[in-house]
Amino acid sequence: xxxxxxxxxxxxxxxxxxxxxxxxxxxxxxxxxxxxxxxxxxxxxxxxxxxxxxxxxxxxxxxxxxxxxxxxxxxxxxxxxxxxxxxxxxxxxxxxxxxxxxxxxxxxxxxxxxxxxxxxxxxxxxxxxxxxxxxxxxxxxxxxxxxxxxxxxxxxxxxxxxxxxxxxxxxxxxxxxxxxxxxxxxxxxxxxxxxxxxxxxx
Amino acid sequence: xxxxxxxxxxxxxxxxxxxxxxxxxxxxxxxxxxxxxxxxxxxxxxxxxxxxxxxxxxxxxxxxxxxxxxxxxxxxxxxxxxxxxxxxxxxxxxxxxxxxxxxxxxxxxxxxxxxxxxxxxxxxxxxxxxxxxxxxxxxxxxxxxxxxxxxxxxxxxxxxxxxxxxxxxxxxxxxxxxxxxxxxxxxxxxxxxxxxxxxxxx
Ligand SMILES: [Zn+2]
Ligand SMILES: [Zn+2]
Ligand SMILES: [Zn+2]
Ligand SMILES: [Zn+2]
Numbered sequence: 001x002x003x004x005x006x007x008x009x010x011x012x013x014x015x016x017x018x019x020x021x022x023x024x025x026x027x028x029x030x031x032x033x034x035x036x037x038x039x040x041x042x043x044x045x046x047x048x049x050x051x052x053x054x055x056x057x058x059x060x061x062x063x064x065x066x067x068x069x070x071x072x073x074x075x076x077x078x079x080x081x082x083x084x085x086x087x088x089x090x091x092x093x094x095x096x097x098x099x100x101x102x103x104x105x106x107x108x109x110x111x112x113x114x115x116x117x118x119x120x121x122x123x124x125x126x127x128x129x130x131x132x133x134x135x136x137x138x139x140x141x142x143x144x145x146x147x148x149x150x151x152x153x154x155x156x157x158x159x160x161x162x163x164x165x166x167x168x169x170x171x172x173x174x175x176x177x178x179x180x181x182x183x184x185x186x187x188x189x190x191x192x193x194x195x196x197x198x199x200x201x202x
Numbered sequence: 203x204x205x206x207x208x209x210x211x212x213x214x215x216x217x218x219x220x221x222x223x224x225x226x227x228x229x230x231x232x233x234x235x236x237x238x239x240x241x242x243x244x245x246x247x248x249x250x251x252x253x254x255x256x257x258x259x260x261x262x263x264x265x266x267x268x269x270x271x272x273x274x275x276x277x278x279x280x281x282x283x284x285x286x287x288x289x290x291x292x293x294x295x296x297x298x299x300x301x302x303x304x305x306x307x308x309x310x311x312x313x314x315x316x317x318x319x320x321x322x323x324x325x326x327x328x329x330x331x332x333x334x335x336x337x338x339x340x341x342x343x344x345x346x347x348x349x350x351x352x353x354x355x356x357x358x359x360x361x362x363x364x365x366x367x368x369x370x371x372x373x374x375x376x377x378x379x380x381x382x383x384x385x386x387x388x389x390x391x392x393x394x395x396x397x398x399x400x401x402x403x404x
Binding site (some may be wrong): 119121122142151152153154155156157158159172173174175178179180182183186 | 360380
């Protein structure tokens with residue numbers, strides 16, 4: 001466990017260029033700050049926003065929509081700021097994702113409903129909206145997810161995530177609409193769940 | 203395992219009086235329907251509505267408020283249809299209850315926040331409103347519970363429970379406002395959680 005004091009000195013006093021310098025980032029940072037910055041660097045390539053991380057595509061923001069239209073043709077798109085995201089067969093066993101696109105305010109939003117066992121043996125649903133855009137662009141919007149049942153309503157309102165950050169950390173932190181299978185039964189109709197989605201500008 | 207056919211015949215064809223006939227119930231029912239009815243019979247005594255079932259008091263509806271005022275003096279009451287239910291020290295370990303009374307529309311409502319591990323190792327909060335009144339009276343009201351955080355809002359709207367049915371089955375079925383400790387962090391301030399409660403007539 002011999003410490004390399006010379007290297008430590010370098011790491012705490014010398015500035016390094018960001019990993020995405022060749023893509024346009026002009027920042028130089030201490031080594032200790034570099035990793036954290038690169039995670040949020042606006043020049044980092046965008047990854048495919050489809051949940052499950054099965055698709056390994058990455059590229060620029062401008063290429064995301066063409067990628068979705070070409071490689072994920074099964075995803076439905078609805079127009080308008082106020083739509084219904086209909087998830088069918090929510091009682092299917094195991095981890096399942098439902099995905100839909102919503103187009104409004106000249107932007108594209110991806111609606112995601114995930115069923116998963118964050119806690120073993122306890123299935124929960126997580127619903128969230130992400131903007132096909134940067135974090136800065138996402139700050140201009142708000143979304144509302146609403147479940148309507150007989151004399152019951154559950155509503156979640158928040159800022160959309162940017163696809164640059166993705167939805168997995170928000171789901172991990174329950175920073176989204178969360179409900180378990182018992183509650184889903186109160187709102188589902190014949191195994192189908194309609195989620196009212198409203199996007200607005202702030 | 204000899205079947206008593208004579209008794210079975212009685213049980214399926216003879217009407218029995220409700221267990222609460224002496225309190226005023228005039229119904230007579232088949233034995234098979236009797237148990238189910240007695241669970242919801244409006245002449246069944248009211249139990250103490252304080253969560254946890256530690257208090258074994260029971261009595262008539264008219265006696266519930268005097269009981270609460272005499273035996274549960276520590277419960278705070280706020281007046282008005284729109285109040286803030288402040289739960290302090292929500293990070294305390296173990297199962298904890300927070301209780302408050304809200305007085306409006308000439309009725310008394312009991313606000314309940316319970317922290318418990320319905321799923322072992324996974325703490326969740328359950329918030330719900332019950333009317334000090336009958337099921338029929340409860341149908342005349344609606345309540346809204348709202349958590350407000352930085353650019354986030356979670357809202358639950360429903361019909362209050364009657365204290366005659368209690369809140370435990372609703373909590374078991376997630377038929378209330380449900381959130382886990384991760385989500386509580388998004389809305390709590392210094393370990394204290396404010397829940398906006400609004401009662402309305404329907
Ligand atoms: Zn950078
Ligand atoms: Zn893809
Ligand atoms: Zn009866
Ligand atoms: Zn009591």
